[in-house]
Amino acid sequence: MASAYVLAAVMLAGTTGAHAQSVALTPGEGFEVERYSVALRPDLATTSVSGTETIVVRSTSDRTMQLAFTANALRISDITVDGAPAKHSTSATASVFALPRALKKGSRATLRFRIAGTPKRGLTSLPGGIYSSYFACDWMVCLQDAPGDKAHFALDLFLPAGLASIGAGKAEPVVASTDGLTLHRWRTTRLYPAYLYAFAAGPFVQRSVTTDQGDLAYLDATGTAAKLGKAFAESPAIVAFLADKAGLPLSDRRYVQLLVPGREAQETAGFSLIGSGELDRARDDPAGGWIIAHEMAHAWWGNLVTCASWQELWLNEGIATFMVAAWKEHRWGEPAYRRELAGARQRLERAREQGFDKPLAWGGTYPSLGVRRAIQYSKGALFLDHLRTSIGDAAFWRGLRRFTRDNVGQTVTSADFERAMEQASGRDLSATFAAWVYGG
Structure with a gap:
């Protein structure tokens, strides 16, 4: 996985709203997230997004007054906490929701709001499609630097008809939406940290292989008619080796490898992004390749544990x-x-x-x-x-x-x-x- 890891205390300044004030907060301080639910309409050409989000939290403090999440460039509106209106404030390093009432330790609250804007990171356009990579908390509100805070994740993707999608966990049947789009629903079956939340959508060419450890799916997002069978020829043997050493089959009995342009190398909850440039580097020396085995290993060490x-x-x-x-x-x-x-x-x-x-x-x-x-x-x-x-x-x-x-x-x-x-x-x-x- 290639990414920057930053965990620091946050000084909130330049806030807005009736209850805004300058406070020192660390994202995730005083609470744990139990569930994120996002309904997202991504613009495939511009990578802008709009939608709604629901977050269920449990207080770990005796008097939690605010919920601080990782900062992003999204606009937040129509905020409620357990149905009551709430205020939001931002800084360069935190996105903070002021609670209408304090939460006691162990109590829960449900935060709902609308999101809109163009994320600074984390979304990449493809020929006719889009994918996310690592920075989930730029296209949704979450805790990017809290790997220990594992939560359930539900994603509803509203996409143009005819596209395939992949996401975290298991897919539910695709249905027609009222606005002419199609609704793709993904639900995790295990708890995962937010840095593993991801999705991709596009006119993907796909090939599937059944193994004793679960089904492998190879998807081509490069638009180059890549030879998937050749690109991922070693995958069945690699998954058999890793599952044997872990003593466990693939989670959900399924694993997707998405071939994308460039040198992407990233694991997510349920699939990995494999840069075609990284595979090309190993073309003349297969024993020198690393990306498929490394990202697949994270299905156990990183994602499951x-x-x-x-x-x-x-x-x-x-x-x-x-x-x-x-x-x-x-x-x-x-x-x-x-x-x-x-x-x-x-x-x-x-x-x-x-x-x-x-x-x-x-x-x-x-x-x-x-x-x-x-x-x-x-x-x-x-x-x-x-x-x-x-x-x-x-x-x-x-x-x-x-x-x-x-x-x-x-x-x-x-x-x-x-x-x-x-x-x-x-x-x-x-x-x-x-x-x-x-x-x-």
């Missing part, structure tokens, strides 16, 4: 990076595995040459996204290789399977992974985790 915070991102990205190497070992032998890890070692060394090396679960600020990836992606993969060598193959894979199956649908920390590996190996791994993961 999710890091509790970006501080623990290595549990998503380090595992996915390592699983690319493990898949290559399975497919092409140990030299391919060593080659992949050598690349990770080179990326880590470049960060060290810049004077930067931190434990995997370090909670400070990284100087750049590239350096962050060198630690949480590459060093994470190298740590897993070190752990595999230390405790042995059988214990390592048993521990990974235990970690995955014990935490289905949950958020996890490094301590959860350490516990699973200690139980699988029967060894005290505190010194190893202190050296690599926690520091000190």
